[in-house]
């Protein structure tokens with residue numbers, strides 16, 4: 175029996191590779207090793223589950239046993255990998271077990287960034303980055319009323335909309351002066367802000383949290399202005415950091431993510447990386463669509479047909495039901511300007527270069543219907 179392809183991580187990236195590889199090769203031994211429960215679920219469903227009537231249990235599509243038999247793979251769940259020995263082609267598990275691989279796939283995801291805050295309530299700030307976090311969040315949410323969210327990016331705004339829609343009082347604070355500051359020009363930011371305010375979200379912009387304290391069983395978030403927001407629960411969503419430590423300790427090249435080429439191959443032979451942990455030709459893209467494309471390419475490569483990944487334009491739907499929004503942000507190293515048309519019904523913002531070429535867009539409200547016509551005009555994210 176040859177050594178298996180070992181996939182570290184059971185998130186969307188790990189499962190994309192397992193599923194695509196099994197399609198291409200019904201026989202190849204595949205093992206998945208994961209620090210979590212090892213089941214399959216769609217992470218994007220976590221930030222609108224209240225208003226879509228989902229729970230942590232109903233979001234889980236299949237537990238590790240079901241997925242192992244469905245895909246004919248072995249899954250070792252609830253066990254962390256502590257080291258990779260690339261010359262011996264082995265990994266070390268926290269229980270002391272050592273496993274040999276033929277090819278290794280790192281699908282380790284990313285950690286939520288925790289701000290360095292003062293106060294005796296800091297340890298009770300919640301983040302939601304996986305299904306277990308979400309289960310805990312829903313337990314703590316029970317019987318609560320006022321929620322403060324630190325961060326008005328994509329995940330913060332989606333949670334704010336979901337919580338407000340479910341009847342919670344929601345305060346959101348952000349260092350930026352608008353929601354989705356990294357994705358939207360200011361007119362579009364103002365439009366979505368008004369829509370979210372209309373469903374009951376209160377924003378505090380150009381504000382940073384200094385401390386979070388627990389006073390008489392409640393949380394108090396103190397802003398740099400001195401204003402204090404009372405809350406029953408504080409949720410932080412200020413960004414992600416790729417999980418690179420395991421790769422770094424093994425001597426692989428890491429930067430913002432685990433550095434890979436277009437074959438998704440790390441600096442070590444037979445070790446690949448995909449998903450939120452990977453940096454593909456300088457880009458860390460923590461979204462589902464890049465995983466879908468990369469999963470197919472990597473499966474072909476693992477089965478003996480080296481296949482570089484190509485990314486077309488990959489617009490992201492923001493799941494704010496109060497304001498339909500789709501964005502395809504321009505690459506950070508291109509120059510151009512936003513051309514913005516605003517009406518009562520929506521915002522159409524096009525990012526164009528000096529020759530009028532479309533490099534990115536943000537479509538809100540009624541303008542979302544232009545997505546199909548505009549997307550083919552965008553350049554590919556990775557040729």
Ligand SMILES: Cc1cc2nc3c(=O)[nH]c(=O)nc-3n(C[C@H](O)[C@H](O)[C@H](O)COP(=O)(O)OP(=O)(O)OC[C@H]3O[C@@H](n4cnc5c(N)ncnc54)[C@H](O)[C@@H]3O)c2cc1C
Pocket residue numbers: 182183184185186187188207208209210217218219220221253254255256281282283284302303304329417420448449450451459460461462463490491492493
């Ligand atoms: C709330 C929320 C909403 C989102 N909504 C959208 C959306 O609408 N659209 C979109 O495109 N994207 C969205 N995203 C982003 C998208 O969900 C992620 O890009 C994607 O799920 C990442 O998958 P992954 O497999 O790379 O990482 P993860 O799902 O984080 O999986 C990492 C896996 O690695 C395992 N692991 C880590 N370290 C070890 C170790 N040492 N040993 C063993 N196992 C280990 C973990 O247990 C886990 O199984 C959202 C993200 C969040 C948090």
